[in-house]
Amino acid sequence: MRWQAYHTPATIDEALALLSRYGGAAQLVAGGTDLILDVQQGNHATPQALIDVTTIRGLDAICEQDGWVVIGAATTHAAIEASPLIRRYGTALAESCSVVGGPQVRNVATIGGNVAHALPAADGTIGLLALNAEVQVCTWNGSAVECTWQPLLSIFAGPGKNRLAINQMIGAFRFPMRTERTGSAFDRIMRPQGVALPILGVAAQVTLDENGERATAVTIALGPAGPIPFRATESEAILLAAPRLDEEAIEAAIVAAQRQAELRTSKHRASKEYRHEMVAVLLRRVLPKAIERAQSRSTFG
Numbered sequence: 027m028r029w030q031a032y033h034t035p036a037t038i039d040e041a042l043a044l045l046s047r048y049g050g051a052a053q054l055v056a057g058g059t060d061l062i063l064d065v066q067q068g069n070h071a072t073p074q075a076l077i078d079v080t081t082i083r084g085l086d087a088i089c090e091q092d093g094w095v096v097i098g099a100a101t102t103h104a105a106i107e108a109s110p111l112i113r114r115y116g117t118a119l120a121e122s123c124s125v126v127g128g129p130q131v132r133n134v135a136t137i138g139g140n141v142a143h144a145l146p147a148a149d150g151t152i153g154l155l156a157l158n159a160e161v162q163v164c165t166w167n168g169s170a171v172e173c174t175w176q177p178l179l180s181i182f183a184g185p186g187k188n189r190l191a192i193n194q195m196i197g198a199f200r201f202p203m204r205t206e207r208t209g210s211a212f213d214r215i216m217r218p219q220g221v222a223l224p225i226l227g228v229a230a231q232v233t234l235d236e237n238g239e240r241a242t243a244v245t246i247a248l249g250p251a252g253p254i255p256f257r258a259t260e261s262e263a264i265l266l267a268a269p270r271l272d273e274e275a276i277e278a279a280i281v282a283a284q285r286q287a288e289l290r291t292s293k294h295r296a297s298k299e300y301r302h303e304m305v306a307v308l309l310r311r312v313l314p315k316a317i318e319r320a321q322s323r324s325t326f327g
């Protein structure tokens with residue numbers, strides 16, 4: 027494994043100008059915890075050059091902007107886990123990033139790398155999806171960079187494949203700062219051996235009406251449950267229509283999620299049947315927790 031050049035750009039413009047100049051022969055790198063392993067294990071050709079996005083100024087910032095929480099693509103899982111802003115307004119994301127790998131991995135691995143690697147069960151990705159997050163895609167047009175916000179799911183093409191072109195990168199993520207009667211939670215089933223991805227991960231966000239009984243907004247993200255990160259939209263519709271978010275409503279939502287999810291057997295992790303059962307186990311944990319947090323508007327930890 028040997029690349030010929032390692033670039034440390036200071037701006038997105040510089041990074042994308044370089045990336046475009048290599049015409050597909052260079053690769054962006056952040057923490058390297060997916061990419062370098064993929065290259066070492068022969069799952070990815072050795073790039074001619076690496077372009078380090080962690081040297082880009084401000085790409086690791088977390089801030090509040092016009093009613094959104096904005097997270098730079100090079101923000102590490104450890105920084106997300108520790109952020110009071112994210113723990114308060116995006117609890118599911120703080121929880122999902124807090125279980126990625128061990129501390130060494132979380133200190134270097136980034137949320138941008140987690141999403142760009144495009145695995146349907148990536149923990150940070152599942153957390154973001156439940157918060158209705160958007161992704162900022164930055165494009166080099168030959169002389170300048172243009173950045174646009176898009177729904178998170180729009181950049182996934184399939185397992186391990188994103189839709190970014192060779193003149194594009196992720197600049198940031200953002201999710202709405204819901205303040206009133208909103209709560210979220212994440213949980214996962216993981217093999218104790220610490221295989222990098224979970225058997226199943228689930229995150230949900232719930233907003234309640236003024237009486238604290240009916241849902242006015244619900245988002246449920248699951249993975250792996252298809253080729254790209256999955257939204258359990260049928261369960262969301264059931265919970266939105268329910269007169270109250272009680273056990274009966276949650277059980278109906280579980281049946282719908284089990285029906286809609288494209289679960290499969292994977293050689294190293296779990297059977298389809300086991301995952302089917304775990305959809306119920308995790309939703310029975312995550313939904314009541316999100317509802318309880320919406321009622322109290324508290325954060326975890």
Ligand SMILES: Cc1cc2nc3c(=O)[nH]c(=O)nc-3n(C[C@H](O)[C@H](O)[C@H](O)COP(=O)(O)OP(=O)(O)OC[C@H]3O[C@@H](n4cnc5c(N)ncnc54)[C@H](O)[C@@H]3O)c2cc1C
Nearest residue numbers: 054056057058059060061127136138139140142148149196
């Ligand atoms: C021991 C171990 C345990 C792990 N455990 C977990 C786990 O529990 N849960 C989990 O979800 N993952 C886990 N992972 C996987 C990995 O740590 C995460 O997916 C991590 O978030 C990847 O981020 P990175 O910064 O290291 O990405 P990199 O490896 O640097 O990059 C990954 C991909 O993203 C691209 N990329 C990076 N930044 C950008 C950007 N800004 N714009 C566009 N493309 C970009 C790169 O070109 C590359 O294709 C584990 C990995 C290891 C080694």
